[in-house]
Amino acid sequence: MSNCRRFPRVPTPRSRLLSRTIHCLLAAGMTSVSLPALAQSETDAEATPTELDAVEVTGSYSRSLEQAVDIKRYSIGFSDSIVATDVADFPEQNLAEALQRMPGVTIQRNKGLGSTVNVRGLPSDYTHVSINDLATASGSGGRDVEFDIFASEIIQQVTVVKSPTAADEEGGIAGSVKISTARPFDYSDRKLVATLEGAHNSISEENDPKFSFLAADTWGDWGALVSFSKARRxxxxxxxxxxxxxxxSRFLGASDGRGEQAEAVLERDAGLVIGDRTDTDETxxxxxxxxxxxxxxxxxxxxxxxxxxxxxxxxxxxxxxxxxxxxxxxxxxxxxxxxxxxxxxxxxxxxxxxxxxxxxxxxxxxxxxxxxxxxxxxxxxxxxxxxxxxxxxxxxxxxxxxxxxxxxxxxxxxxxxxxxxxxxxxxxxxxxxxxxxxxxxxxxxxxxxxxxxxxxxxxxxxxxxxxxxxxxxxxxxxxxxxxxxxxxxxxxxxxxxxxxxxxxxxxxxxxxxxxxxxxxxxxxxxxxxxxxxxxxxxxxxxxxxxxxxxxxxxxxxxxxxxxxxxxxxxxxxxxxxxxxxxxxxxxxxxxxxxxxxxxxxxxxxxxxxxxxxxxxxxxxxxxxxxxxxxxxxxxxxxxxxxxxxxxxxxxxxxxxxxxxxxxxxxxxxxxxxxxxxxxxxxxxxxxxxxxxxxxxxxxxxxxxxxxxxxxxxxxxxxxxxxxxxxxxxxxxxxxxxxxxxxxxxxxxxxxxxxxxxxxxxxxxxxxxxxxxxxxxxxxxxxxxxxxxxxxxxxxxxxxxxxxxxxxxxxxxxxxxxxxxxxxxxxxxxxxxxxxxxxxxxxxxxxxxxxxxxxxxxxxxxxxxxxxxxxxxxxxxxxxxxxxxxxxxxxxxxxxxxxxxxxxxxxxxxxxxxxxxxxxxxxxxxxxxxxxx
The missing domain is CATH 2.40.170.20 (TonB-dependent receptor, beta-barrel domain)
Known part of the structure; x- marks a missing residue:
């Protein structure tokens, strides 16, 4: 579910937060904003928010941080975000590892690979996960999502919501991880991105390939986007x-002579005298x-x-x-x-x-x-x-x-x-x-x-x-x-x-x-x-x-x-x-x-x-x-x-x-x-x-x-x-x-x-x-x-x-x-x-x-x-x-x-x-x- 209208672009989103800006957001029924390029003047703040907008991938890490700060600033509750540049350009092996740099987010590792996400130290099954506003299945049968199955290259934006609103499907005791994939009108012009990568592991000494691409275009009222990622590890x-x-108790509880021998060895070699070898509170x-x-x-x-x-x-x-x-x-x-x-x-x-x-x-x-x-x-x-x-x-x-x-x-x-x-x-x-x-x-x-x-x-x-x-x-x-x-x-x-x-x-x-x-x-x-x-x-x-x-x-x-x-x-x-x-x-x-x-x-x-x-x-x-x-x-x-x-x-x-x-x-x-x-x-x-x-x-x-x-x-x-x-x-x-x-x-x-x-x-x-x-x-x-x-x-x-x-x-x-x-x-x-x-x-x-x-x-x-x-x-x-x-x-x-x-x-x-x-x-x- 999207609770927000998005604002027309302006040259920079780093505008001063004015009272009229807040009022304008609320008047539009907004409780969270993907990226409002908000007005730099009182006139702009009073403009009617009609044009849809989105995170623009610039290829600049500092710019992606600014975008994430704007998402945080104009959300009504506590949240933190990362956007596509931050997701794709950091060294990571999957989506879980891309998220670990967010405030309060840690990951569980399995044999060197990030697998599940913990928010604010709570277990991973306390976190609610959605993709494009739809709660996500992963085959685990639990509430936790196995993030290692998702390639980070197909993700456009991730927001971790830490204080839910009534409109959220489920707040999650730890928080909600909201993932968005890219859409064609996220880009003002035709877009084509392709990445080739080879990785080397120091223990296996194997070289692993990875390939991804994204293509998007709009034609009048219509737009289409496809993305694909494939990797071997x-x-x-x-x-x-x-x-x-x-x-x-594993040995002392045995009834075939092994229990008696264990009891004797404990007394002989460690001076431990067992009162009742069948009493597990003791053994x-x-x-x-x-x-x-x-x-x-x-x-x-x-x-x-x-x-x-x-x-x-x-x-x-x-x-x-x-x-x-x-x-x-x-x-x-x-x-x-x-x-x-x-x-x-x-x-x-x-x-x-x-x-x-x-x-x-x-x-x-x-x-x-x-x-x-x-x-x-x-x-x-x-x-x-x-x-x-x-x-x-x-x-x-x-x-x-x-x-x-x-x-x-x-x-x-x-x-x-x-x-x-x-x-x-x-x-x-x-x-x-x-x-x-x-x-x-x-x-x-x-x-x-x-x-x-x-x-x-x-x-x-x-x-x-x-x-x-x-x-x-x-x-x-x-x-x-x-x-x-x-x-x-x-x-x-x-x-x-x-x-x-x-x-x-x-x-x-x-x-x-x-x-x-x-x-x-x-x-x-x-x-x-x-x-x-x-x-x-x-x-x-x-x-x-x-x-x-x-x-x-x-x-x-x-x-x-x-x-x-x-x-x-x-x-x-x-x-x-x-x-x-x-x-x-x-x-x-x-x-x-x-x-x-x-x-x-x-x-x-x-x-x-x-x-x-x-x-x-x-x-x-x-x-x-x-x-x-x-x-x-x-x-x-x-x-x-x-x-x-x-x-x-x-x-x-x-x-x-x-x-x-x-x-x-x-x-x-x-x-x-x-x-x-x-x-x-x-x-x-x-x-x-x-x-x-x-x-x-x-x-x-x-x-x-x-x-x-x-x-x-x-x-x-x-x-x-x-x-x-x-x-x-x-x-x-x-x-x-x-x-x-x-x-x-x-x-x-x-x-x-x-x-x-x-x-x-x-x-x-x-x-x-x-x-x-x-x-x-x-x-x-x-x-x-x-x-x-x-x-x-x-x-x-x-x-x-x-x-x-x-x-x-x-x-x-x-x-x-x-x-x-x-x-x-x-x-x-x-x-x-x-x-x-x-x-x-x-x-x-x-x-x-x-x-x-x-x-x-x-x-x-x-x-x-x-x-x-x-x-x-x-x-x-x-x-x-x-x-x-x-x-x-x-x-x-x-x-x-x-x-x-x-x-x-x-x-x-x-x-x-x-x-x-x-x-x-x-x-x-x-x-x-x-x-x-």
Whole structure:
């Protein structure tokens, strides 16, 4: 939905904010503006806003910053924007990385690639995302959008709205990311832009191509635009990971003699006397390493995206626009894993070489740092993940202005389909070995036991366990229709009322998921002859440095041999093999939402201070229907499912008020304030009937159709100083009180569940905990301060002409978001207390350069076993962009990502217990851009 009319162009948008300008905006029913080229004189301010306008891509970074400042200045609420020049010219690999330089925006990285976006430190699924005013599907089934599927080249403008109005579809507890693609009338003349680029990764040593173009033209009342982007990315990540805590209940709870031995070793080597080895409240306070893995990932991506826009605009009072956005994101990730699973079901403690009763003593915890085990499960895993995502979005928008009335309407569809084909070739060797923490990870070495092995050089000891396959297909679809009407007023008896706006929206969203798995144990169906008879040495092996490009493993001085995934897929998948879908794993969730809103805009003077106010409320009615197969317990203790699908209805109704205010205290000094109540709905995957099993952890995880939305009451106040040279200084304080946070909670126990070994033999019967997502009771607060400084430096001295700084800083503080089952207080997972971005730039007519550093403070990534907080370390990345314009229409660019080759690291509870260390390398690209 577009709530704004746009203004005729004038030579510069850096005009003084006058009272009449605010009044003119409100009279047009405007609550946010794409880019008002506002009047520089009182006469211009009184002009009737009839001509549509938009962000113009100039190729200048400083100009794009000025445009973003104008968008912020003339919005009624708190927001920040970037425009096409900033999106395309900065070094980035996808849209997520383009957004990370915005105030309060951080990104989640996965093996060196930005994937999802966090606003103001809150989790990514607290952010509402729309493209061309249509909420976007990504195939994840959650509310978060996987930004890595979108190419940044097809994006024209992104605005992050942090204080919603009643007209917004959904405010999002963190905020709303509003993405716009280009339209033909955004350009005053015919436009043709093409870019060619090649990038080099320092670890994989591969060269990746990227190509994009945009073409737009208008013919009288008609206009058309097409854009296309295609890129290939090959990235290698070397990592040590999987080094999480495991509670000693894993061994002490065993009833086959292993529990007694573990108890004896704890007393002998560490002086720890166990009162009751079946009491998990006691045994969960003694921890050891779960697993140490040396891993190499090779991620190959093919991404393409295209947009089309057709516009009919017979005059300044009517426009009809069809927008289409389609694309595909295909990845193949090979993972080669040499791992030692200390918590093997056959193993127990042999010798404790070192323990730590001091580091976590405040929690009463003892950590076994260096231990020899009786039967470690050594694994060679060749994993292959093939992920194919196709997305499409179509919308038809109408805008009409009839004097005092404005009317806009939209119908649209957004959908994504994702297929995930996963396989894992698993060979296992059980043998004594020794596992311990090292400086930045962990390691497994031979123990003193005579039957120990060098896990990296014993291929004949590794027995084939299974070639595991899974297949998952999901579809995520959303249909929407909306209409909005605005009426401007000039009432003698109520001069402050400038406009009223009202409207409604209907959305129909659904997610459907099919899933199946099958294990191969031999050369044909129902043949398990390879299990425990075929060894790793029976397959052709290659050194890890030869399987993947880039040479030897870079994390440690290690070399090992494994089976290439290409060979595994061709050999182990016998003719006619397929992975069938399991009916019991199917689920579907349908969600319908009807919303109505009304709001009004007021403008008046308090003394000599012009004030603008937007106030309104939205009524939202949501209904949910969840279909699936309800889990039941079979007489033998195993898990079964109902023979026919069952369904459950849910829903909620809400009234969400909002208030936004701005006042110009003096020339260029703006006071803003905002208050609202907003919500974010649960992920559709959490609402679904489904059960997943973790056999090694003795845990079931169910969906919960009774989940309610998470709510937030929030307010913000800030000062913004707009400088005559296009600069900005801003500071704001915000506070959010969040209720109904969705957490995973123990909701039941299934007793005597049969657990089977890979060869089909019964491992035993165990009690399984059942965890479900639930709305946590109580509330918690998030407080934050946000600072922005955008300073062109030319005004300080003529020698600094062309230089500038663009920086922002966000600091957060939250009350207790929850506790682990051990009573350990933790901040909200995903919430980083401090983030900042600093960009220094210089540009002239021919040359430009930008150096950017972005930093995210450490945060809790997850809570292992609901017991031990796992932290992601603070991360900072240095990026560089250099451009030289050969002619007015041809530009060369050199870009560097992660120039300092920063590693991604994490730890459990204390940095002396590292959980991961990942290197994804630096990326250097060279490109040429044609702008005709």
């Amino acid at each position: 090959t990235n290698r990540t070397d990592a040590t990971s999987g080094i999480n805590f495991r509670p000693m 969960n306070l003694i921890v050891f390493q779960d697993k140490v893995g040396d891993r190499v990932f090779l991620n190959e991506q093919d991404k393409w995206g295209a947009t089309t826009s057709l516009q009919y605009r017979p005059g300044n009072h009517f426009s009809l626009t069809f927008d289409a956005m389609v694309g595909g994101y295909d990845t193949t990730e090979d993972e080669y894993d040499a791992a030692a699973y200390s918590a093997s079901s056959r193993s127990t403690l042999d010798t404790i070489h070192e323990y730590d009763a001091d580091t976590l003593s405040r929690y009463g915890m003892v950590v076994l740092r260096d231990v020899s085990y009786t039967a470690t499960q050594h694994e060679f895993l060749s994993k292959e993940r093939i992920n194919e995502t196709d997305f499409a979005q179509y919308s038809l928008a109408m805008d009409w202005n009839g004097g005092a009335w404005d009317l806009d309407a939209l119908i649209g569809y957004s959908g994504a389909e994702k297929t995930l084909d996963y396989s894992n070739l698993k060979h296992v060797a059980y043998a004594p070995s020794r596992t311990r923490w090292t400086g930045r990870s962990g390691e497994t070495v031979p123990s003193a036991d005579p039957d120990t092995i060098d896990m990296y050089d014993a291929a004949d000891r590794y027995l084939f366990e299974a070639y595991e396959t899974t297949l998952e297909k999901t579809s995520d679809d959303k249909y929407a229709a909306q209409v909005n009407a605005a009426r401007s007023f000039d009432l003698a008896f109520l001069p402050a009322l400038r406009s009223a706006q009202f409207g409604g929206r209907y959305t129909d969203k659904s997610k459907e998921r099919s899933y199946g798995e099958r294990k191969i144990g031999g050369p044909s169906a129902d043949d398990n002859s390879w299990v425990d008879s075929r060894t790793l040495a029976d397959s052709p092996l290659q050194w890890i440095g030869d399987i993947v490009p880039g040479g030897d493993y870079g994390m440690k001085d290690l070399r090992w041999q494994q089976v290439d995934n290409g060979y595994a897929r061709g050999f182990f998948r016998y003719p006619g093999f397929s992975t069938p879908f399991d009916d019991s794993q199917f689920y579907r969730v349908d969600e319908e939402t009807t919303s109505l809103y009304a709001m009004a805009d007021f403008a008046f003077d308090v003394g000599s201070v012009p004030v603008a106010v937007n106030a309104g409320a939205r009524y939202v009615d949501t209904s949910v229907q969840s279909f699936g197969y309800h889990p039941v317990q079979n007489p033998d203790g195993s898990t079964g499912y109902t023979d026919t699908p069952v369904s459950q209805a849910g829903g909620n109704t809400d009234v969400l008020p909002s208030l936004n205010l701005s006042a110009e205290l003096s020339g260029g000094l703006l006071l803003r304030a905002a208050a609202s109540e907003t919500l974010i709905r649960p992920a559709l995957t959490d609402l679904a009937y489904k059960r997943t099993a973790s056999w090694s952890s003795y845990r079931f995880t169910d969906g919960n159709p009774d989940l309610q939305p998470t709510y937030a009451k929030q307010w913000e106040v800030g000062l913004e100083k707009y400088l005559d040279n296009g600069g900005l200084l801003a500071a704001s304080y915000f506070r959010k009180r969040i209720d109904g946070v969705v957490i995973s909670s123990l909701t039941g126990v299934v007793e005597d569940v049969a657990v089977y070994n890979a060869n089909g033999t019964l491992a035993g019967h165990y009690d399984f905990d059942v965890y479900q997502p639930v709305n946590a009771s109580g509330s918690y607060d998030v407080d934050g301060i946000e600072l922005i400084a955008q300073l062109p430096l030319g005004g300080l001295h003529s020698a600094l002409e062309g230089f500038g700084i663009n920086a922002n800083y966000t600091m957060l503080e939250s009350s207790l978001a929850g506790e682990s089952d051990l009573g350990i207080s933790t901040p909200m997972p995903g919430l980083a207390e401090k983030t900042y971005n600093v960009t220094a730039y210089y540009e002239n007519e021919r040359f430009d350069t930008r150096v950017s550093y972005n930093h995210t403070d450490e945060y809790v990534e997850s809570i292992g076993y609901n017991l031990y907080p796992i932290w992601r370390d603070a991360y900072g990345q240095l990026d560089l962009s250099i451009g030289y314009r050969l002619t007015d229409s041809v530009k060369l660019s050199l870009k560097g990502i992660n120039l300092t080759d920063r590693a991604t690291t994490g730890y459990t509870m204390d940095p002396s217990f590292p959980t991961m260390y990942e290197l994804s390398g630096r990326r250097i690209s060279l490109g040429i851009r044609f702008d005709l």
